[in-house]
Amino acid sequence: MFKLDRKLITIGMTLAMSSTFALAAASAQCIPGVYESKPGAIDGGVTYPRKNGIYTAYRYNTQSTKGVWFGRAATANEIKAWDVDALPDGTGLPEGEGSVELGDELYEAQCAVCHGEFGGGGKGYPQLAGGNQDKDENGIVKTLKNQRQYGNTDAPKRTVGTYWPVATTLFTYIRDAMPYAHPKSLTNDEVYAITAYILAQNELEIDGEELDDEYVLNAEKLAKVVLPNRDGFYPNIDGPKAQENIRAFFADRAKNIGMGTRCMKDCKDPGGQDGKTEATVVKIKYEMKDVVPPYAYAKDLPPETEGGSVSKAEKMYDASCKLCHATDTMGAPAVGDTNTWESVMKKGMDTVLVNAIKGTGGMPPKGGNMDLSDADIKEIVEFMINSSKKH
Numbered sequence: 001m002f003k004l005d006r007k008l009i010t011i012g013m014t015l016a017m018s019s020t021f022a023l024a025a026a027s028a029q030c031i032p033g034v035y036e037s038k039p040g041a042i043d044g045g046v047t048y049p050r051k052n053g054i055y056t057a058y059r060y061n062t063q064s065t066k067g068v069w070f071g072r073a074a075t076a077n078e079i080k081a082w083d084v085d086a087l088p089d090g091t092g093l094p095e096g097e098g099s100v101e102l103g104d105e106l107y108e109a110q111c112a113v114c115h116g117e118f119g120g121g122g123k124g125y126p127q128l129a130g131g132n133q134d135k136d137e138n139g140i141v142k143t144l145k146n147q148r149q150y151g152n153t154d155a156p157k158r159t160v161g162t163y164w165p166v167a168t169t170l171f172t173y174i175r176d177a178m179p180y181a182h183p184k185s186l187t188n189d190e191v192y193a194i195t196a197y198i199l200a201q202n203e204l205e206i207d208g209e210e211l212d213d214e215y216v217l218n219a220e221k222l223a224k225v226v227l228p229n230r231d232g233f234y235p236n237i238d239g240p241k242a243q244e245n246i247r248a249f250f251a252d253r254a255k256n257i258g259m260g261t262r263c264m265k266d267c268k269d270p271g272g273q274d275g276k277t278e279a280t281v282v283k284i285k286y287e288m289k290d291v292v293p294p295y296a297y298a299k300d301l302p303p304e305t306e307g308g309s310v311s312k313a314e315k316m317y318d319a320s321c322k323l324c325h326a327t328d329t330m331g332a333p334a335v336g337d338t339n340t341w342e343s344v345m346k347k348g349m350d351t352v353l354v355n356a357i358k359g360t361g362g363m364p365p366k367g368g369n370m371d372l373s374d375a376d377i378k379e380i381v382e383f384m385i386n387s388s389k390k391h
């Protein structure tokens with residue numbers, strides 16, 4: 001089972017959003033007459049006058065010490081860099097195209113280590129295809145919405161084919177977030193190719209056409225994909241009835257959000273208080289004090305490298321391993337955690353090195369970065385061990 005905490009993901013999203021707002025706030029702050037555009041300004045943006053005819057890209061406030069006076073207006077290109085979404089109808093998708101066949105090659109080389117052959121999962125990371133894609137007697141693909149009713153023993157799995165509502169998201173998600181260790185390293189054409197391959201593995205059709213090896217996907221065709229679970233979300237926030245659906249959802253707060261009217265008098269016994277009846281409200285099972293091993297409140301930072309300069313090993317670690325090894329949320333031994341590394345090293349350095357090179361469990365071969373040589377991996381692992389020693 002995949003281990004990332006949903007809460008962490010939400011925090012990440014909130015952070016990303018708040019920085020978008022910070023940019024917006026910065027642009028709202030420009031005051032007419034104080035700045036002007038000058039050649040040589042960052043990204044064609046505005047510059048601010050300082051003393052003696054000098055201009056800088058940053059607002060330098062000599063008059064006021066009150067209020068927040070920092071930053072500069074976001075430039076058009078900076079805003080463009082943040083404006084990366086694509087709508088379900090394809091608006092916002094870039095030019096480009098790629099075939100299922102090319103996608104197959106790229107997927108094998110860059111994605112299969114984590115997402116499994118043909119997107120089938122089994123490597124501890126999300127499964128991208130398969131799940132339960134049986135069709136019922138009417139030829140309708142069973143999705144998460146309805147497959148339980150069919151009484152299948154195969155548990156519902158969230159894959160692109162069984163769960164995702166919109167296919168354009170697949171393009172933007174891969175382009176912006178994958179491969180996990182080197183996001184944004186693929187060209188738009190390559191992303192179209194991989195997207196086509198994943199759609200093909202999910203046995204989807206576009207305009208009644210199957211996606212065979214020669215099939216070439218582009219923005220226009222991607223916008224036509226209708227995913228089987230599109231209407232399985234509640235409330236349905238797409239289409240002309242969106243507003244109505246959302247209002248109805250929030251109108252029934254007690255049912256949909258679990259916020260009923262509070263009972264203040266003659267309330268039904270919630271049970272459980274006499275030790276005999278069963279509690280209707282299930283208590284939070286693990287309180288902080290019951291967690292084994294107990295939560296740590298202090299965290300040891302990895303030791304400083306000599307002279308304060310960053311070693312080559314540490315740079316490689318930062319670029320390819322830190323993502324998973326900085327904490328234990330992904331199930332990886334966290335660098336700096338002495339006990340965990342001591343128990344890892346009981347296997348002996350040779351085995352641990354082979355595991356780092358060939359992969360083991362949730363650890364992809366070379367952390368997913370095949371550009372690293374075996375010697376690089378050895379150097380990094382030594383760095384990880386040294387940074388995790390008692391000191």
Ligand code: HEC
Nearest residue numbers: 110111114125126159160174178179180181194364367368
């Ligand atoms: C080193 C491991 C790794 C590699 C390599 C990798 N991924 Fe991922 N992928 C992940 C992880 C971890 C997540 C979950 C991220 C999250 O939920 O925040 C993920 C999520 C995804 C998802 C979303 C799945 C879902 O249903 O939520 C897609 C699609 C995806 N990856 C595609 C790709 C593609 C395409 C490639 C190759 C270009 C790739 N990944 C390479 C680890 C990897």
Ligand code: HEC
Nearest residue numbers: 320321324331332344352355356360361362363366367380
């Ligand atoms: C996508 C997440 C991910 C990345 C990136 C990653 N690791 Fe790991 N690593 C893991 C997980 C998960 C484990 C625990 C595997 C297990 O025991 O099942 C692990 C375990 C290890 C171990 C212990 C192996 C053992 O025998 O117990 C070493 C050493 C290691 N990683 C080195 C590295 C190095 C070096 C890099 C960078 C080049 C790296 N890892 C990048 C997830 C990752």
